[in-house]
Amino acid sequence: MASLDRVRVGIVGCGRIATLQVLGYLDHPHAEVAAVCDLDLERARTCAAEWGAARAYGALDDLLADAAVDAVEILLPHHLHRDATLAALAAGKHVSLQKPPTWTLGDLDELATAARTAGRRLRVMENFMFYPPHVKAQALVRDGAIGEPLSLRLTTGAGRFEDGWHVPAETQRWRMDPALCGGGPTCFDHGYHCFNMARLFITEPVERVHAWIHVNRFGPDAFYDGPALIGWKYAGVPKFGTWEVIASLGMRVRSQYYPSDDRMEIRGSEGLLWVTRCTGRLLDEPALILYRDGETRAWHDLPTDWAESFRAGTHEFIDALRADRQPAQDAAEAAETLRLAIAAHVAACERREVVLTEIGPTTRAALPAA
Numbered sequence: 001m002a003s004l005d006r007v008r009v010g011i012v013g014c015g016r017i018a019t020l021q022v023l024g025y026l027d028h029p030h031a032e033v034a035a036v037c038d039l040d041l042e043r044a045r046t047c048a049a050e051w052g053a054a055r056a057y058g059a060l061d062d063l064l065a066d067a068a069v070d071a072v073e074i075l076l077p078h079h080l081h082r083d084a085t086l087a088a089l090a091a092g093k094h095v096s097l098q099k100p101p102t103w104t105l106g107d108l109d110e111l112a113t114a115a116r117t118a119g120r121r122l123r124v125m126e127n128f129m130f131y132p133p134h135v136k137a138q139a140l141v142r143d144g145a146i147g148e149p150l151s152l153r154l155t156t157g158a159g160r161f162e163d164g165w166h167v168p169a170e171t172q173r174w175r176m177d178p179a180l181c182g183g184g185p186t187c188f189d190h191g192y193h194c195f196n197m198a199r200l201f202i203t204e205p206v207e208r209v210h211a212w213i214h215v216n217r218f219g220p221d222a223f224y225d226g227p228a229l230i231g232w233k234y235a236g237v238p239k240f241g242t243w244e245v246i247a248s249l250g251m252r253v254r255s256q257y258y259p260s261d262d263r264m265e266i267r268g269s270e271g272l273l274w275v276t277r278c279t280g281r282l283l284d285e286p287a288l289i290l291y292r293d294g295e296t297r298a299w300h301d302l303p304t305d306w307a308e309s310f311r312a313g314t315h316e317f318i319d320a321l322r323a324d325r326q327p328a329q330d331a332a333e334a335a336e337t338l339r340l341a342i343a344a345h346v347a348a349c350e351r352r353e354v355v356l357t358e359i360g361p362t363t364r365a366a367l368p369a370a
């Protein structure tokens with residue numbers, strides 16, 4: 001596979017998250033947004049003008065026929081991920097695909113095969129793994145700052161929907177339809193980040209999972225898949241992780257983005273680590289805190305804006321293409337995160353512990369009945 005000197009990217013889907021995902025292409029010295037595409041051609045034209053892209057398309061096939069595009073950033077609703085990725089790889093483009101990559105392991109395997117056949121790179125973009133406090137926490141764990149990591153506790157606290165940035169109704173609509181989203185907006189969509197964290201901070205593979213997911217309906221077309229409590233066990237060791245989802249629908253969460261209070265606690269044999277924010281910022285507390293030997297150390301000066309995770313993730317993709325190496329989170333890695341996400345849903349639906357090897361190529365992340 002030849003390396004690229006300058007990465008010319010095509011942005012596919014100019015919706016809500018494109019505004020953050022594009023940042024790393026705009027400020028990287030060896031990248032450019034060459035073209036953009038959206039079903040809504042006016043929106044594509046507006047974004048092309050803003051991002052300095054020479055061409056705007058209203059159809060994916062037209063962008064894929066553009067020889068001056070080396071790689072695509074796929075920012076589409078989930079039901080389009082598979083076909084758009086297959087088409088892009090067949091057209092000879094490298095692909096960065098948003099999480100969750102596909103609905104099933106079988107579909108993701110198909111994408112991996114297509115990438116190999118085409119001789120092109122495929123990575124799944126999961127931005128929490130690039131969030132600077134998470135990156136620093138991972139380095140501390142790796143360097144033994146808390147001894148042996150023993151447990152991981154994640155919480156997602158949603159606040160008032162009206163706080164944070166504007167989310168257009170059409171952006172919400174496909175997430176409220178499991179036939180388009182592939183699962184629910186919280187436990188499947190947002191959940192991909194948390195299930196990925198489960199695998200990053202404790203490196204033994206996850207073996208089994210148990211889950212309660214309550215589906216809270218607000219009307220015929222709107223629901224929130226929470227509260228939820230999902231727990232998992234790592235293979236071969238007495239180590240556990242949990243993810244708790246709770247919506248405090250009357251509480252203000254300060255955020256420039258989604259009003260979501262994301263927190264993480266990692267307990268080790270010799271100390272503790274807390275990451276106190278990600279998408280939003282609830283309290284004026286340090287982003288990262290380490291406890292060890294009766295002392296605490298706090299990091300106040302890490303970049304903590306959620307947008308930085310997108311920027312860093314995009315830079316990693318560009319740098320990998322330029323160095324002719326696989327970017328982080330290839331299809332095999334993504335499959336393990338997806339497997340855990342699907343297993344949690346099966347556990348919640350069937351009200352039992354699920355072993356991850358039970359998840360077959362066509363198993364879907366169905367939601368429990370309300």
Ligand SMILES: NC(=O)c1ccc[n+]([C@@H]2O[C@H](COP(=O)([O-])OP(=O)(O)OC[C@H]3O[C@@H](n4cnc5c(N)ncnc54)[C@H](O)[C@@H]3O)[C@@H](O)[C@H]2O)c1
Binds near residue numbers: 078
């Ligand atoms: N990493 C994160 O934290 C994060 C956050 C939000 C969204 N996302 C992911 O980004 C993706 C997009 O989410 P969003 O919130 O921006 O959605 P969105 O609905 O705001 O944007 C999707 C865009 O795709 C366009 N589109 C739809 N069908 C198309 C087609 N066939 N061809 C071309 N354009 C088409 C729509 O017109 C829209 O502009 C999803 O995969 C989502 O999971 C990730």
